[in-house]
Amino acid sequence: MRGDPEGVRRLYGERTAALVEALGLRPATRYDARAQLRTFERLAEDGLARLPDKDDQPYLWFSETTEGAVGPAGAGAGADTPCSMALTLSIASMHQLVKERRVDVSGELVCAAAHPAPLLVDRGDVWIRPEEGIPQRHGMRHQLLRYRLTLSDADGGRWWLEGHKYARARRDVWRQTRALSVEIGREGEPASLTGELVVPADSYVRDQIDGIKVDPRLTGREKRAAKLTWLAWFGAEMGRGLLGPFTRAAADLLDLRRTLTPSEHHR
Incomplete structure (x- = not known):
């Protein structure tokens, strides 16, 4: 297990999920690409970020x-x-x-x-x-x-x-x-x-x-x-x-x- 980082992460993930279920807590929501996109858009709505514009220097x-x-x-x-x-x-x-x-x-x-x-x-x-x-x-x-x-x-x-x-x-x-x-x-x-x-x-x-x-x-x-x-x-x-x-x-x-x-x- 020591030489398998992915196995270690999976083991800790399973233990965390079991603890959350035992305590009756709401499971965590995974922060995927879509969630990151929504966060960026909310920051722009609040004036803390700026969405790209068609006239900007192209990426x-x-x-x-x-x-x-x-x-x-x-x-x-x-x-x-x-x-x-x-x-x-x-x-x-x-x-x-x-x-x-x-x-x-x-x-x-x-x-x-x-x-x-x-x-x-x-x-x-x-x-x-x-x-x-x-x-x-x-x-x-x-x-x-x-x-x-x-x-x-x-x-x-x-x-x-x-x-x-x-x-x-x-x-x-x-x-x-x-x-x-x-x-x-x-x-x-x-x-x-x-x-x-x-x-x-x-x-x-x-x-x-x-x-x-x-x-x-x-x-x-x-x-x-x-x-x-x-x-x-x-x-x-x-x-x-x-x-x-x-x-x-x-x-x-x-x-x-x-x-x-x-x-x-x-x-």
Whole structure:
């Protein structure tokens, strides 16, 4: 037992729990991440702490480039007009991820079908596994990421972009994490352009893993911890999201309530 610290802690924990029960006391509440989050928010409400703001110096950020094509919405024609985005994704703090699962976005959209000059992102948000990744309609497409951008052109016009990355029960998992289905339209109007933009495979690791930047005010150790925490959290969320459609497909395959085929009726 002396060489097993975990065993010692478990033994003392069991004795403490037994004593609490014998004395009729209320069991202690474990102070987990959610409890810590609530404490931080109460401190902010009392003026003893400050919640991060979108305009603060980012805690962590990285670049994301996408390339693809768009075409007229609902016209049945192919998406043949080149379109690309050069974005910076950032978070103000880990509180933002835990509370909202949201990432801030800045950058530009280059799309001649919308405007000859680049459209600048006035406000942008990315939600990670929105609605817990549950499909909006009954089906096998589960939401991985949702992009919502408000943009402006050089002439003062206002635009919007809505994008989705979906997980499907297919073998192209690597592409699913990079392919963004987009709709683009003028402010107050329905989508006029639709298409797909994809993060190039050779830039994904370079920009979104190796290229992560962290607040320079942090120490070297804190920077490493910030990167690892983000990668672990984001990797776990993506893994959970990608697993969902395969689990759903397996459940449907094994569902004993499914409609029997003619050959099964005669068995």
